[in-house]
Amino acid sequence: MDRTAMKRLALLSAVPLAGCVGIQSPLSPGGDQANALHDLFVLMMIVCGSVYLLVVAGLGWAILRARRNALIPGAADGTGDRRRDRGVLIAAGAIVVGLTVLIVGSFIADRALFATGGQGAMQVRVTGHQWWWRIEYRDPSSGRWIETANELHLPRGRTTRVSLGSADVIHSFWVPNVAGKLDMIPGRRNVLDLTPRIDGWFRGQCAEFCGLQHAHMAFDVKVEDPATFDAWLARQAQPAVARTDTVAARGESVFAGPCATCHAVRGTGATGRAGPDLTHIASRRSVAAGTLPMTRGGLQGWISKPQALKPGTGMPDIPLDARDADAVAHYLAGLR
Amino acid sequence: MTPDRERLDQLAVTWRDPPGLRGFLTTVDHKRIAARYIVTALLLMFLAGMLALDMRLQLSVADNTRMGPQLYNESFSLHGSTMLFLVSVPVMEAMALWLVPLMLGTRNMAFPRLGAFSFWLYFGGVLTLWVAHAADITPDLGWFEYPPLSGPAYSPGHRADVWAQMITFTEVAALAASVNVAATILKMRPPGMTLARMPVFLWAMLVASIMTILSMPAIMLVTSMLIADRLVSTHFFVPATGGDVVLFQHLFWFFGHPEVYIIFVPATGFVSSIVETFSRRRLFGHNVIVLSIVSIGALAFGLWVHHMFAVGLPRLGNDFYTAASMAIALPAGLQIFCWIATMGSGRLWLATPMLWILGFVATFVIGGLSGIMTASAALDLQLTDTYFIVAHLHYVLIGGAIFPLFGAFCYWYPKATGRLMSERWGRVAFAMIVGGFNLGFFPMHLLGLMGMPRRVYTYPSGMGWDLLNQVATAGSVIAVAGGLVFVANALVSYWRGAPSGRDPWRGSTLEWASPSPPPPWNLAFTPVVRSLTPMWDDGQRQVMDGIAIDRREMLVTSVMDATPLYRQKSAGPSFWPLLAALAVSAMFIGSIFTPWAIVAGALPIGAALTGWFWPERHRAKTGPLAVRR
Numbered sequence: 030m031d032r033t034a035m036k037r038l039a040l041l042s043a044v045p046l047a048g049c050v051g052i053q054s055p056l057s058p059g060g061d062q063a064n065a066l067h068d069l070f071v072l073m074m075i076v077c078g079s080v081y082l083l084v085v086a087g088l089g090w091a092i093l094r095a096r097r098n099a100l101i102p103g104a105a106d107g108t109g110d111r112r113r114d115r116g117v118l119i120a121a122g123a124i125v126v127g128l129t130v131l132i133v134g135s136f137i138a139d140r141a142l143f144a145t146g147g148q149g150a151m152q153v154r155v156t157g158h159q160w161w162w163r164i165e166y167r168d169p170s171s172g173r174w175i176e177t178a179n180e181l182h183l184p185r186g187r188t189t190r191v192s193l194g195s196a197d198v199i200h201s202f203w204v205p206n207v208a209g210k211l212d213m214i215p216g217r218r219n220v221l222d223l224t225p226r227i228d229g230w231f232r233g234q235c236a237e238f239c240g241l242q243h244a245h246m247a248f249d250v251k252v253e254d255p256a257t258f259d260a261w262l263a264r265q266a267q268p269a270v271a272r273t274d275t276v277a278a279r280g281e282s283v284f285a286g287p288c289a290t291c292h293a294v295r296g297t298g299a300t301g302r303a304g305p306d307l308t309h310i311a312s313r314r315s316v317a318a319g320t321l322p323m324t325r326g327g328l329q330g331w332i333s334k335p336q337a338l339k340p341g342t343g344m345p346d347i348p349l350d351a352r353d354a355d356a357v358a359h360y361l362a363g364l365r
Numbered sequence: 366m367t368p369d370r371e372r373l374d375q376l377a378v379t380w381r382d383p384p385g386l387r388g389f390l391t392t393v394d395h396k397r398i399a400a401r402y403i404v405t406a407l408l409l410m411f412l413a414g415m416l417a418l419d420m421r422l423q424l425s426v427a428d429n430t431r432m433g434p435q436l437y438n439e440s441f442s443l444h445g446s447t448m449l450f451l452v453s454v455p456v457m458e459a460m461a462l463w464l465v466p467l468m469l470g471t472r473n474m475a476f477p478r479l480g481a482f483s484f485w486l487y488f489g490g491v492l493t494l495w496v497a498h499a500a501d502i503t504p505d506l507g508w509f510e511y512p513p514l515s516g517p518a519y520s521p522g523h524r525a526d527v528w529a530q531m532i533t534f535t536e537v538a539a540l541a542a543s544v545n546v547a548a549t550i551l552k553m554r555p556p557g558m559t560l561a562r563m564p565v566f567l568w569a570m571l572v573a574s575i576m577t578i579l580s581m582p583a584i585m586l587v588t589s590m591l592i593a594d595r596l597v598s599t600h601f602f603v604p605a606t607g608g609d610v611v612l613f614q615h616l617f618w619f620f621g622h623p624e625v626y627i628i629f630v631p632a633t634g635f636v637s638s639i640v641e642t643f644s645r646r647r648l649f650g651h652n653v654i655v656l657s658i659v660s661i662g663a664l665a666f667g668l669w670v671h672h673m674f675a676v677g678l679p680r681l682g683n684d685f686y687t688a689a690s691m692a693i694a695l696p697a698g699l700q701i702f703c704w705i706a707t708m709g710s711g712r713l714w715l716a717t718p719m720l721w722i723l724g725f726v727a728t729f730v731i732g733g734l735s736g737i738m739t740a741s742a743a744l745d746l747q748l749t750d751t752y753f754i755v756a757h758l759h760y761v762l763i764g765g766a767i768f769p770l771f772g773a774f775c776y777w778y779p780k781a782t783g784r785l786m787s788e789r790w791g792r793v794a795f796a797m798i799v800g801g802f803n804l805g806f807f808p809m810h811l812l813g814l815m816g817m818p819r820r821v822y823t824y825p826s827g828m829g830w831d832l833l834n835q836v837a838t839a840g841s842v843i844a845v846a847g848g849l850v851f852v853a854n855a856l857v858s859y860w861r862g863a864p865s866g867r868d869p870w871r872g873s874t875l876e877w878a879s880p881s882p883p884p885p886w887n888l889a890f891t892p893v894v895r896s897l898t899p900m901w902d903d904g905q906r907q908v909m910d911g912i913a914i915d916r917r918e919m920l921v922t923s924v925m926d927a928t929p930l931y932r933q934k935s936a937g938p939s940f941w942p943l944l945a946a947l948a949v950s951a952m953f954i955g956s957i958f959t960p961w962a963i964v965a966g967a968l969p970i971g972a973a974l975t976g977w978f979w980p981e982r983h984r985a986k987t988g989p990l991a992v993r994r
Contacts, residue, residue, distance in 0.1 A: 051829050053816035055747040066747050073744065077734035084730045087705045088723065095644065095713030110649060113706045117653055117699060124698045128691045128737075135687050135741035139680055142743060159519075193677075198514040199610060201675060201750060205816050209746025212675050214611065215513055216604025219677035236675070236750040236818050238507055240514055241434045244821035319825075340434055 052232045055205040059227035059252065062208035065141035072134045076127055142209070143222055150190035150222065155181070157193075157200030157213040159239060160246040160342060161305050161318040166262055175266045176293075178305030180249045180313045181233065183207070183225050184258035193219045201237035204250050210236045225252040230314070241341035247319025268296025269308045272363035280360025283353045291344075294364065304344065311365045317342070329358035368889030375914050380472070380885040382938055391938035393477035394885050395462050398484045400781070402459030405491060406452045411848070412495070413447040416440045418845055421805075425838040427826035437822035438505040443498055445508030446528065450535055451491055453766060454577075454624065457631040458483075458542040460773065461570040463781070465546055467876035467883060468567060470555045470892045472919050473935050475548040478977065482942035483541035489950030490535030497527040504528035507820065509617060510591070512602035512610050517595045526595055526957040529588040534953040536581045543577035546570055553919060554927040555875070556909050556992070557894040564874050564897065565648060568655045569634030572662040576623050576630070579666065584620035587613055596960045611676060618669035625761065626665040630658055632766040633700060635773035636722055640704045642776070642872045643719040644711030647898055650703035657696035664693045674745040683742035690740035697733055701726060716870070717791035721772030724799040728768060732760025735810065750820075753813025759806045768799070771851065778855065779869045783881040784862030790854040797847025805840025808833040873898035878906075891920050893992055894927075911990040920990070929990050934981075941977035948973045 050056040058067040152167040154174065164181055165174040181204075183189050193202050195213040202221065203210030211221045235246035253261070271277050281297065289299035295308040310316075313323050320339050321327040333354050335344040349357065382388035382397075392398065420440050423432040432440070462480055466473055474480045497503060504524045506515050515525040550571045554563070591613070593599040600606040602613050633654070641648045648654065670678065670686040704726070713719070735757040739748050748754060779785050813819075817830050824830055868877040877900050879888050890908035892899065899906075909929060912918050917935040922928060952966025 050815055053828065054814065055816065056814050063747075066744055069741065069744050070738070070747070073738045073741070077737060081730055081734055084701065084705075085727065087702075087709075088726055091705045091709035092713060092715075092723075094709040095711055098710070099712040110710070113649060113710065116706065117650055117702065120702045121695065121699060124695050128694055131737060131741065132684075132688050132691055135743050136684050138741070138743040139684060142746075143680070198519055199511055203750075203818070205747060209743070210675050210750065211677055211746065214676065216608075216610065217677065232816075234816070234818050238511075238514075238750075238820040240506075240519065241438065244434065244823050 052230060053205055053234060055209075057206060059225055059229070059231065060207035061144070061224040061226065062142050062222060063206055064226075065138045066209055069134055069138040073131060076131060080127065145188045145222055145224065147188070147190045147220070147222065150188040151184065152192065153181070153189055154192045154194070155202055155213070157195040157197075157202070157235065157239070157246075158343075159197050160235070160242040160339075162246075162248050163196070163305065164248075166265070168262070168266055171266075173266070175262065176306045177265055177309065177313075178307075179315065179318050180251065182251045182253065182258055182261055183223060184255040185225055185228055185252050187255060188222055188224045191221045191223060193221060198239050199237050200235045200239045200246070202233065203236040204231055204233035206231040207250065207252075212237055228252050228254065232319070234319070242339055245318060245320045245339050245342075247315075249314040249319065251314075264312075265309055269294050269364045270296070271360060276356050277360045277363050279353070280356035280358070283349065283357050284360060287347050287349075288357065307361060307364065309364055311362050317344075325358055325362040328361050329354060332357055372889055372914060376886040376889065377884070379915060379917060382885070388938065390943055391481075391940050393473065393481050393936055393938055393942075395466050395474045395477065395480055396781075396883060396885075398480050399459045399463030402462060402484050402487065403456060405488065406456035406459060407852075409447050409491065409495075410452045410456075411852070413444045413452065414845055414848065416444040416447075418841055420444070421838040421841045423822065424824075425835050427824055427828070427831050429823055432822060434822045435505065438507075438820075439498075439503040441820060442504045442507050442510075442528070443494070446494065446504060446531075448762075449508055449624065450532060451487070451494065453628040453762060454539055455487055455542075456770065457573065457628060457766070458539065458546065458577075460631060460635075460770070461546045461574070462542065464777065464876060465549050465567065465570060466553070467780075467879060467887055468564060468874050469549070469553055469558070470875040470878065470888050470894075471549070471553040472886050472888075472917070474545050475553055476545045477936045478939055478942045479541050479545045481939075482946050483538045483545065485943050485946030486538035486541070486949055487535060489946055489954075490531050490538065493527065493531045493950070493954055497523075497531075502527055509621070511617075512591060512594070512613050513604065515591060516602055517598070518603075520595075523957055526592060529592040529595070530953045530957050532588045533585050533592070534949055536585050537949065539577055540581050543574035543581075547574040547578065550574075551924050552921050554922050555892050555894050556920070556922060556927055556929050559926045560924075562894060562897050565637035565651065565654050565658070566634035566874070569630050569632075569637070569658050572658050573627050573630040576627050576662050576665065580620045580623040580627070583616045587616035587620075590616075592956070596956065611673075611678075614673050614676065615669070618672040619666075622669040622672060623665045626661055628762060628766045630661060632725075632769035633658055635769040635776075636704060636725060638872075638874065639718045639722050639769075639772055639776050640707050641898070642870050643714045643716060643722075644707045645714065645871075646707065646711035647873075647901075648703070649707040649710060650699075651897060654700050654703050657700045660696045661693060664689065664696070668693070668740075671740050671742075671745070674742045675749050680742070687740055687742045691737055694733065694737055701730065717786070717788060717795060718772045718776035718870075720792065720795050721768050721775065724795065725764060725768040725772065728760060728764030728799065728803065731807075732757055732762075732764050736761060748813060750818055751813035752809040752817045752819055755819050756806050756809035756813065759802075759809075763802060763806075771795075771798070774855070776870065777876075778858070779862075779865030780876060780879075780881050780883070782859055782862070783865055784858055785865045785869060786858040786862060787854050790850060790857075794847050794851035794854060797850060798844050801840045801843030801845070801847055803840070805837050805844055808837045808840075812837075868900070871900075873901050875899055907992055907994055909990060910993050911988055932990070939977070941973060945970065945973035945977055 058064045154165040156163040162179050165176045168175055193211055193213045195215045200213040201210050202213055207223050207225050211219045231250040233248045233250050271281055285298055289301050291301040291304035293300045293306045315323050316327050316331050317339055321331055335342050336346045382392045423429050502523045504527055510528055513519055550567050590601040594601050600608045602608045602610050637648055668686050668690040671690045674683050739745050775786055812830055812833050865881055867881055893907035896902040912920055912932050917937055918932050919935045921930050921933050923930055948969035952962055955962025955966055
C-alpha cells in the first residue's frame with residue numbers, strides 16, 4: 030500500500046478528525062520523524078481495528094448461537110469442544126502473527142527516528158524551566174550559542190539535533206507535527222532529531238506534568254526555508270536595537286531596574302538569567318510561553334498582572350505606575 | 366447433608382461476635398470485614414468520581430477559569446491516588462476476603478486477625494488522605510509524584526509527605542491482605558480441591574495476591590526514599606548531588622505496571638465465574654484461562670519500562686520492552702476467546718451480571734488494543750502523556766476491572782444479602798454507565814491524537830478540542846447518574862428486594878452451598894470436592910468430619926492435592942488488630958510532621974504486636990479426621 034492510500038485509510042478510520050487536526054497534532058505530520066510515527070499509527074489502526082471487529086463479531090456469534098442452543102436439548106454439554114480446541118490454537122497463531130507484524134513495524138519506525146545519526150545536523154539546546162523554554166542555537170560559523178526563548182525556528186529539509194535538558198524539574202519536549210516527545214530530565218541530556226518538511230507555524234507543549242502551570246508551558250515552532258532561517262538566525266545573533274523615542278528610553282531605564290534582575294537584553298546592561306532572554310522579543314509570536322499573543326497590548330497586560338494571567342508563574346507582580354508600565358511595553362515592543 | 370438444630374446452635378455460639386460496638390471493633394469475621402472494605406471503597410469511588418466530574422466541567426470550555434491550577438492539580442492527584450491506591454486494589458482484595466473462604470467452604474481466612482488489621486490500616490490511609498484534603502494539605506503532584514518536583518526543593522509544605530506516607534502504610538495493608546488470601550487459597554482448600562480442580566476465580570485471586578506480594582515492596586521502598594529525601598535530607602533523587610530522578614520512575618513503575626494487572630486479574634476471576642454460571646456449561650478452556658492468568662502475572666513484571674519510553678533510555682532496550690508488552694496480548698486474547706466460546710456453546714442467560722460481562726468484553730478490548738499501540742516504543746512518543754492515554758487507562762481499568770466488578774456485585778449480591786436486586790433498574794444502570802462511559806472516554810482518544818496533553822487545567826481556544834471535550838463531559842455526567850441509579854438499586858433492594866434463596870443463579874461453585882446471607886461459620890460441614898463445578902456435579906455430597914465445632918477450628922490441607930493435614934485453631938475476636946493498626950497509622954501520620962515520630966511510634970507498635978502475638982495454648986480434644994456422607 031502506498032503512502033497516500035494509507036493516509037486516506039487513516040483519515041477514513043478517524044472520520045471525526047478530518048478537518049480539525051491542527052497545529053499541534055500527530056495526525057498532520059510535517060516532518061520525517063512525525064511521518065514515520067504516523068505511518069506506524071496507520072498500520073496499528075488497521076490491525077487493531079480489524080481485531081476489534083472480529084471480537085465484536087465473535088460476541089454476536091456467541092449470543093445468536095447460545096439462543097439457538099437454548100432450543101436444542103443437549104446442545105450445551107460441551108459437544109464440539111474439540112473443534113474449538115483447535116480454534117484456540119489457530120487464534121493463538123493469529124495473535125502471534127499480528128503481534129509480530131506490529132513489533133517489527135514499531136522497530137522500523139523506531140530506527141527511522143534517528144536515521145540521520147545527527148550527521149551535519151544543526152545543533153540546538155533546549156532547556157525546560159518552570160514554565161518556559163530556554164532555546165540556544167549553535168552558530169555554525171562562530172560556534173557561539175545564540176540564546177532566545179519560547180520560540181523555535183527550524184530550517185525546512187535540514188535535520189536539527191535538539192539537545193534537551195532541564196533547569197529544575199522534569200519537563201517533556203513535544204512538537205507532534207514534527208516528531209514525538211522526549212523528556213527533559215535534570216542531570217541528563219536527551220537528544221531528538223527534527224527534520225521538518227512543511228513550512229508554517231506549529232505548536233509545541235510540555236508533555237510531562239511539571240507543576241502548577243504545566244498547562245501554560247507551550248512554545249511556537251516556525252518552519253521556514255533554509256535561506257530565511259539563516260537570515261533569521263543572523264538577526265537573532267545581533268544585539269537588540271531599541272527604538273530611539275523618549276518613551277522607549279524611559280522604558281529602557283525602567284527595565285534596567287527590576288526587570289533586568291531576571292531578564293537579559295543583549296546589547297544593554299540587562300543580563301539577568303533567571304527568566305527568558307528578551308533580546309528580540311517583539312519578533313516572537315507569543316508572550317509568556319504561549320499564554321498571550323505578542324502584541325503591545327499583550328505585553329502590557331503581562332507586565333501589569335502576570336500572576337492573574339498565569340497564577341504561580343515565576344514572574345512577580347511588579348508595582349510599576351501606569352506610565353512606567355506603558356513605557357516598558359513600548360520599549361519591548363520595539364525589540365524586533 | 367442437612368445439619369441438625371443442635372449443631373447449628375453450637376456453631377452459632379462458637380462463631381458469634383461480642384454484641385454491639387465491641388463486636389464491631391473486634392470482629393474477625395471475614396465477611397463483616399470485607400463488607401466494610403467494599404462499602405468504604407465504593408464510597409471513595411463515588412467521591413473520586415465527583416472530583417473527576419468537577420475536572421470534566423472545568424475542561425468543557427477553553428480558557429476556563431472556574432477552577433484554578435492549584436485546585437485542578439489537587440483534584441487529579443486526589444482522584445488518581447484514591448482510585449488506584451484506595452479503591453481499585455483494595456476493593457479487589459476485599460472481594461477476595463469476602464468470597465475466598467466461602468468458595469473454599471472453609472470457615473474463615475487463614476489469618477483472621479490479619480484480615481482485620483489490614484482493613485483498619487487501610488481505613489487509616491483513607492482517613493489520612495481525605496482528612497488531609499479537608500485540612501488543605503492535599504497532594505497536588507499526581508498519583509505518581511515524580512521527583513524532583515515532589516522533592517523538598519520544589520514542593521515545600523507537607524502535601525508530598527502526606528502522599529508518600531499514606532502510600533507506604535496503605536500498602537502494608539495490601540500486603541497483609543494478599544498474604545492472607547494466598548495462604549488461605551493454598552492451605553485452607555477443602556479436601557479434594559486439588560490445584561487442577563480450583564475454580565478460575567481462586568486462581569485469579571492467588572495470582573493477584575502473589576503479584577501484590579512481589580510488587581508492593583517496590584512502591585513502599587520508593588515512597589520511603591522520597592520521604593527520606595524530604596524529612597532527613599538524603600539525596601536519592603537530587604541530581605545536583607549525584608541522585609537520580611529516573612531511579613524513582615523505575616521503582617515506581619516496577620510496582621505501577623503490575624498494579625494494573627493486580628486490578629485486572631481478579632476481574633478475570635469474576636468474569637470466569639459469571640460466564641460459567643450464565644452460560645450454563647463448564648468454562649471452555651479452563652486450563653487455557655488459568656495458564657493465561659499465570660502468564661499475565663509473570664509477564665506483568667517484565668514490562669514496566671513501557672511507562673518510560675519518553676525518558677530517553679537506550680532505544681534497543683525499549684524495543685525489548687515493546688515486544689514484552691505486546692506479548693501480554695496473547696494470554697489476554699486467548700482468555701477472551703475462551704469466554705466467548707463458552708457463551709457460544711452454552712445456553713446464555715442475559716441477566717444483569719452477564720450484561721456487565723458483555724459490556725466488559727466490548728469495552729476492555731478497545732483498551733487492550735489501544736494498549737498495544739502505546740506499547741510501541743516509537744508510537745508511544747506521540748501518545749504518552751496525552752488524552753489518548755487517559756482514554757486508554759480508563760478503558761482498561763473501568764472497562765476491564767470496574768465493569769466486571771459491577772457484574773460481580775450484582776452476581777453475589779443475593780448471596781451477601783439474601784435478596785435480589787431489581788433486574789429492570791439494573792439494566793437501566795448498566796445502559797447508562799456503559800453508554801455514558803463510552804461517550805465520555807472514547808472522544809479522549811481523538812483529543813490525544815489531536816495533541817491535547819493530559820494534566821492541563823485549561824487549554825487555549827482554537828485548538829479544535831472544545832467540542833470533543835463537551836461530549837466527554839456529557840458522557841461522564843450520564844455515567845455518574847447511572848452510578849447513582851446503581852447505588853439506589855442496591856440500597857432499595859437491600860430492604861425491598863425479592864428473597865433470593867440459597868442459589869438464585871444455580872451457580873457452580875461452593876459459595877452457593879451456604880445460606881444467604883452466610884452465617885459467621887459459612888457452612889455447617891466442611892465439604893469434600895470431586896470436580897471443578899461441585900454444585901453441579903456432586904449430588905451426594907461428602908463432608909469432612911472430626912473438626913471441632915465447640916471451638917474455632919479449621920481444616921488445613923496440603924498445597925498440591927488438598928489432602929487433609931491437621932486441624933488448626935482459628936483466632937477469635939480481638940482488639941489487637943485495631944490497636945496495632947492505630948499505632949502504625951499514628952506513627953506514619955506523625956512522621957509527616959517530624960522524623961522523631963518514627964522513633965516514638967515504634968513503642969506503641971511493639972506493644973500492640975506483643976499483645977497480638979502473646980502465645981496461647983491449644984490442645985486438640987476431638988477425634989481423628991474422617992470423610993463421611
